[in-house]
Amino acid sequence: SYLASTLILVIFGTAEPAILHFSVIVSSSGDFNSSGSVPVIDLALEMLRKQSVLPEGYSFAYTMQDSECDQVESLNAFLSEVLHSNVTKVGLIGSGCSVATEPVGLINDNWNIPLISPEPLEPQPSNTRSNLFQLFPPADNFIPAFVTLISQFGWKRVFVITQDENLFISVSRSLNQGLLKSSIVWMENRISRKANLSSIQNLFGNQIDDFRIFYLNMYSNLARNVLCEASKRGLTYPRYAWITNGDYIDGWWKGSGCPDDAVANVLDRALAIQLHPEAPLNHTTDVGLTTEQLLSEYKANLSQYRYTYVSALTYDAVWTLALALNTSMHLIMTGNESGCESESGSLEAWENFTYSNSKMGCILKKTLQQIKFYGVSGPVEFNPDGTRVYNMVTIVQYNNGPTGVSAENIGCIVGGNLSYSIGHNILTVYPIIVPPDGTTINITNSINIWITAVYYLWSSIGVLVSVVFGIFNFVFRARKVIKLTSPNLNYFIIAGALITFLTTYARLYPDITEHYVTIRCSLQSWSNSIGYSLGFGTILAKMFRVYYIFNKPSPKKTLSDIYLMLMVLGVVGICLILLIIGEAVPAFRLDVPLLHDDETSSDTNEYGVKQTYYAWQCYNSSYSLSYSSVLLMYAYLALLQAVALILAIKTRKVKIRTLNDSKYVAALIYISSITLAVLALLTFALGVYPNLTAAVYNGGLLFVTTAFLLLLFVPKMYWLYKDPNGENVFNQNYTTTTNNESTKPGISTIKQLQSEVKHLQPKLKELECGGTHRTLISNAGTNVVELVPYSVTGGNGFGNSNGPSCNNESKIEIVSSSSSECHYLALQ
Numbered sequence: 001s002y003l004a005s006t007l008i009l010v011i012f013g014t015a016e017p018a019i020l021h022f023s024v025i026v027s028s029s030g031d032f033n034s035s036g037s038v039p040v041i042d043l044a045l046e047m048l049r050k051q052s053v054l055p056e057g058y059s060f061a062y063t064m065q066d067s068e069c070d071q072v073e074s075l076n077a078f079l080s081e082v083l084h085s086n087v088t089k090v091g092l093i094g095s096g097c098s099v100a101t102e103p104v105g106l107i108n109d110n111w112n113i114p115l116i117s118p119e120p121l122e123p124q125p126s127n128t129r130s131n132l133f134q135l136f137p138p139a140d141n142f143i144p145a146f147v148t149l150i151s152q153f154g155w156k157r158v159f160v161i162t163q164d165e166n167l168f169i170s171v172s173r174s175l176n177q178g179l180l181k182s183s184i185v186w187m188e189n190r191i192s193r194k195a196n197l198s199s200i201q202n203l204f205g206n207q208i209d210d211f212r213i214f215y216l217n218m219y220s221n222l223a224r225n226v227l228c229e230a231s232k233r234g235l236t237y238p239r240y241a242w243i244t245n246g247d248y249i250d251g252w253w254k255g256s257g258c259p260d261d262a263v264a265n266v267l268d269r270a271l272a273i274q275l276h277p278e279a280p281l282n283h284t285t286d287v288g289l290t291t292e293q294l295l296s297e298y299k300a301n302l303s304q305y306r307y308t309y310v311s312a313l314t315y316d317a318v319w320t321l322a323l324a325l326n327t328s329m330h331l332i333m334t335g336n337e338s339g340c341e342s343e344s345g346s347l348e349a350w351e352n353f354t355y356s357n358s359k360m361g362c363i364l365k366k367t368l369q370q371i372k373f374y375g376v377s378g379p380v381e382f383n384p385d386g387t388r389v390y391n392m393v394t395i396v397q398y399n400n401g402p403t404g405v406s407a408e409n410i411g412c413i414v415g416g417n418l419s420y421s422i423g424h425n426i427l428t429v430y431p432i433i434v435p436p437d438g439t440t441i442n443i444t445n446s447i448n449i450w451i452t453a454v455y456y457l458w459s460s461i462g463v464l465v466s467v468v469f470g471i472f473n474f475v476f477r478a479r480k481v482i483k484l485t486s487p488n489l490n491y492f493i494i495a496g497a498l499i500t501f502l503t504t505y506a507r508l509y510p511d512i513t514e515h516y517v518t519i520r521c522s523l524q525s526w527s528n529s530i531g532y533s534l535g536f537g538t539i540l541a542k543m544f545r546v547y548y549i550f551n552k553p554s555p556k557k558t559l560s561d562i563y564l565m566l567m568v569l570g571v572v573g574i575c576l577i578l579l580i581i582g583e584a585v586p587a588f589r590l591d592v593p594l595l596h597d598d599e600t601s602s603d604t605n606e607y608g609v610k611q612t613y614y615a616w617q618c619y620n621s622s623y624s625l626s627y628s629s630v631l632l633m634y635a636y637l638a639l640l641q642a643v644a645l646i647l648a649i650k651t652r653k654v655k656i657r658t659l660n661d662s663k664y665v666a667a668l669i670y671i672s673s674i675t676l677a678v679l680a681l682l683t684f685a686l687g688v689y690p691n692l693t694a695a696v697y698n699g700g701l702l703f704v705t706t707a708f709l710l711l712l713f714v715p716k717m718y719w720l721y722k723d724p725n726g727e728n729v730f731n732q733n734y735t736t737t738t739n740n741e742s743t744k745p746g747i748s749t750i751k752q753l754q755s756e757v758k759h760l761q762p763k764l765k766e767l768e769c770g771g772t773h774r775t776l777i778s779n780a781g782t783n784v785v786e787l788v789p790y791s792v793t794g795g796n797g798f799g800n801s802n803g804p805s806c807n808n809e810s811k812i813e814i815v816s817s818s819s820s821e822c823h824y825l826a827l828q
Helices: 002-006 035-051 071-083 098-105 141-150 166-181 220-233 262-267 291-300 313-332 360-369 449-475 487-507 514-550 560-586 624-650 662-684 690-722 749-770 822-826
Strands: 018-026 058-066 087-096 114-115 133-134 157-161 186-189 211-218 239-244 271-274 374-375 377-380 393-401 402-413 418-419 441-444 595-597 610-616 775-777 785-786
Touching: 002 560, 018 035, 018 071, 018 271, 035 058, 035 313, 058 071, 058 087, 071 087, 071 098, 087 211, 087 313, 098 114, 098 166, 114 313, 141 166, 141 271, 141 393, 141 418, 157 166, 166 186, 166 211, 211 220, 220 239, 220 262, 239 487, 262 393, 262 402, 271 418, 291 313, 313 360, 313 374, 449 690, 487 514, 487 560, 487 690, 514 560, 514 610, 514 624, 514 662, 514 690, 624 662, 662 690
Parallel strands: 018 058, 018 087, 087 114, 114 133, 157 186, 157 211, 211 239, 239 271, 441 610
Antiparallel strands: 271 393, 374 377, 393 402, 402 418, 595 610, 775 785
């Protein structure tokens, strides 16, 4: 073993045993009582003798001073040991608490003796305490452990109450940096070490609602007073959480001035961060005792002393000094002064050591820097700056049960990760709820489920109706009544309706993640614009066809479906270009912010935490450029409506009901214009009203889409039902005005005119062959019919120079001052 290899049996020519003295400075009063470590020192010396750690002829002895956990008293005790004592000390263990140890650690190297401290100390630059060795892990280890613990439970705010002393103020400074790096908000109040219960009343101020995680950065006696005040305010689990130092003595929460059960109620479910290391109870050590054996013997020998958590560390401190002296004796005997050649003094036996011998002090310091053994506090090893190599932090939880307050190890933090002990997890630590940290809870609202359900049902019915209309259009596409409505174009209207209906499921799906909402907003813009363009583009094409036929001099020239389809695709193509520009240009791209929900007022939950409600908005009013693409799209849709309205006005006098959709188009324009205005209002003018926006926006889209289908297909279905074969397609009443004089309504039909043409054909041929060109009056008496030869050969339009010659296949064109009926013959 390591110890066996370092035991040197050597006697420096002394007739009687040489006693090596060291000093122990404890704190038997003040904020931190470490006098309970005295029995442990005696146990350590006894075990050193049993293990023969020191060479034969050497023994250990110590003197004890009380620092009272005070800087001045500690310095007086140290100076008394080195200046006024006739016994030279080879080392110092102490000085009882951090306040008392700090000043001694700054000057002890002047006497070339090491200070081995089992107490927590304020972090200092390594060059200021060159001969100080800390068995208590550096306080800096606490910062990453604290941040890890806070983050583990999702807390983002913490209230720190700091005792106004250097150790705790130093921790507070480091804690500030660590919390800021982790984006954790913190607030600190400082409290005097002499603060009593009455002076603590104003400690919390008005911060109770804003901060609910409290950390007590102080000694135990002051911590109890703070918890007493907290009990009066009801700052208990599950609404609040407390974190303390885990290095307090057992039963520290008991005392006078405040009922113990009141403090215990606040302490229930509190966490403690324990920096001091502990070896497993039954783990084999290099110091003769297991941790369990040490604690058993220690508690049996406490008698008039009070238990202290640094007992195991003090035991290892004595062993550290003894092992270092043992190794240094070997170096001195062999004349090895490596690394200390430049120091003053000579190599002497330790019983002849003087405070001015820097060489001996240097050798002992080098030996301590290389020490390594497994003690009752775990593995002991030092960094070059004298701090202990140890990075494990234990997490303890207090529980107030029927038998009182108990503390249990729930896990440890190593390398920034919290590992729970067996049988523990977050549900056992906080069984009701993880206490809130006081941060306002931001709740993102989704669309009301009833709105989603109603519109899902509406969309489902709309999809079914669209399919029915599509089947109807396909089955009866050859019937005259349907054929006149351009059935091939009707499929575009149905496609646009299906796009709007089907995308309703995505627009109202109750997913509130940012990724989905971004997709939903883009889908909403694309689907609505394309669906609307398909519907109105088709209406425009059909209206233009009617307008073209009735406003061209030659009705024989009609527009085929392929041209009209290209027109519809052109309308949709422009829409796509606008959409692509809106997505491709960053300045025009839609922003999707999470904004305050104006429909729901802020409130508090059952744990008293404020709740604020938010909702996603597809457009952000703070970025005007992002509106450009939206405004451009609305302007384009409005332009389509304006053109459709103009065509409806131009074709309103066409009397054939099956062909003339002008009044339905006018109704659609009226409905869609109102809808577009409402949607624009919701987009640009209103605040964030998610349910109102969803209800009106989607309701408007579904209403317009449904109106499209019903107004364009239901009348056709009715006419087909009334006139299956289309025999009465052209039956109508109309009037004609000539020379500003009104005539009575006529009753002529296409069939009557065709009969007249058949009757007059022989006469027409005769007239044409005879060179006569006349105008006849139809027997209806209301329409002027001019008979004109369609195909005539010969000179002058009536024959050649040798005489008239007529084509037997001459045709007749009927022209009237109100030529609607004749133009429809061209459609047939």
